[in-house]
Amino acid sequence: QQQVKQSPQSLIVQKGGISIINCAYENTAFDYFPWYQQFPGKGPALLIAIRPDVSEKKEGRFTISFNKSAKQFSLHIMDSQPGDSATYFCAASRFIGGTSYGKLTFGQGTILTVHP
Amino acid sequence: EPEVTQTPSHQVTQMGQEVILRCVPISNHLYFYWYRQILGQKVEFLVSFYNNEISEKSEIFDDQFSVERPDGSNFTLKIRSTKLEDSAMYFCASRTTSGPYEQYFGPGTRLTVT
Numbered sequence: 753q754q755q756v757k758q759s760p761q762s763l764i765v766q767k768g769g770i771s772i773i774n775c776a777y778e779n780t781a782f783d784y785f786p787w788y789q790q791f792p793g794k795g796p797a798l799l800i801a802i803r804p805d806v807s808e809k810k811e812g813r814f815t816i817s818f819n820k821s822a823k824q825f826s827l828h829i830m831d832s833q834p835g836d837s838a839t840y841f842c843a844a845s846r847f848i849g850g851t852s853y854g855k856l857t858f859g860q861g862t863i864l865t866v867h868p
Numbered sequence: 869e870p871e872v873t874q875t876p877s878h879q880v881t882q883m884g885q886e887v888i889l890r891c892v893p894i895s896n897h898l899y900f901y902w903y904r905q906i907l908g909q910k911v912e913f914l915v916s917f918y919n920n921e922i923s924e925k926s927e928i929f930d931d932q933f934s935v936e937r938p939d940g941s942n943f944t945l946k947i948r949s950t951k952l953e954d955s956a957m958y959f960c961a962s963r964t965t966s967g968p969y970e971q972y973f974g975p976g977t978r979l980t981v982t
Contacts, residue, residue, distance in 0.1 A: 784969055795872070795959050795973030796911065841911060845969070848924075853969045855901070855913035855924055 754779055756844050758859025765866050771829040773862045775842035778823065782844040784853050787816065787827045790839045790861075799840070800827070832866045839863050870894045872974035874960050880980045881950055889945045889977045891960030900943045901961040901971060902935065904928070911959065917943065918965075950981045 758775045765771045775785075783804055788796035802809045802816040802825065809816045815828040829836055842859040873892045881887050893900050902914040915925040917935050934946045943962075947954055957978050961971040 786970070788973075793975065795961075795975050797973065798970045801970070843911075855916060855926070856903075856911075856971060857913065858911040860910045 754857055756842060756857050756859040758842050758862060760862060761860065762863040763865070765832045765864065767832065767834060767866055767868050769832050769866075771832045771836070771864055771866070772826060773840055773842070773864070774824065774826045775859050776822075776824045777844050777857075779844070779846070779857075780823070781846045782857075783847055784845040785816070785818065785825050786843050786845075786856070787814075788841045788843060788858075790841065796841060829864075832864075834866045834868050837864055837866050870972075872960055872962055872972050874958075874974040874977050876977060877975070878978045878980070880982065883952060883981055884949050887947050887950055887979065889947075889958050889960075889979070891943045891945075891962075891974055892941050893943055893960065893962030894972055895941070896964065897962035897972070898965050899923075899963045899971075900935075900937070901963075902945045903959045903961065903973075904956040905959065905976075906956045914945070914958075947979075950979075952981050955979055955981045 756777045786801035787799045789799045790796045800811050800814045804820050813830045818825045840862045843856040845853045848854040875890045900917040903911050905911045913926050915929045916923045932948045936944050957976045959976045960974045963971045
């Protein structure tokens with residue numbers, strides 16, 4: 753029940769195309785859904801995050817779409833660039849009291865390659 | 869921009885040896901975390917630490933593991949008797965006590981157990 757399932761495992765997109773990565777969760781207690789970007793040799797870095805009170809959040813070329821009833825959320829990268837080539841992880845967390853969110857539960861990761 | 873740092877970047881050890889992985893969280897952060905990533909697999913939570921005590925731990929974090937904040941800046945993960953399956957990238961993360969809820973990750977320590 754704690755799993756977050758992510759697909760696809762790898763994705764190849766041409767420069768200027770749209771990259772779409774999907775995640776599904778089981779635990780309805782999750783209420784914070786971040787996406788992390790990881791370059792080789794680096795730690796994960798927060799890209800964008802959403803809470804379930806909104807269905808979409810956009811920051812520049814990156815958009816999260818959230819479907820609470822389906823327990824799914826996705827990352828859309830518009831106008832994909834070669835510099836976007838990285839591993840992307842979705843994650844989920846739940847509020848555990850006070851100002852605290854608990855551990856991050858990560859998806860399996862998607863290796864994105866954007867060809868010039 | 870402040871960042872989480874980790875040392876060493878790569879540690880090679882023999883099975884059964886003790887290792888200590890070190891992290892310096894961002895200075896005004898008070899929540900600390902350890903995660904690990906076995907090669908080719910997802911990032912997995914190990915433990916969270918707040919106010920000098922463990923606040924949450926996973927089933928991976930057994931008696932072989934311990935965490936400590938020995939001073940005002942360092943946060944350590946100790947593995948008492950390493951096993952081959954402990955080979956992984958270990959990430960430290962930290963965050964503030966209030967929003968935003970972002971956990972900031974360090975670059976990781978690659979642990980290789982031979």
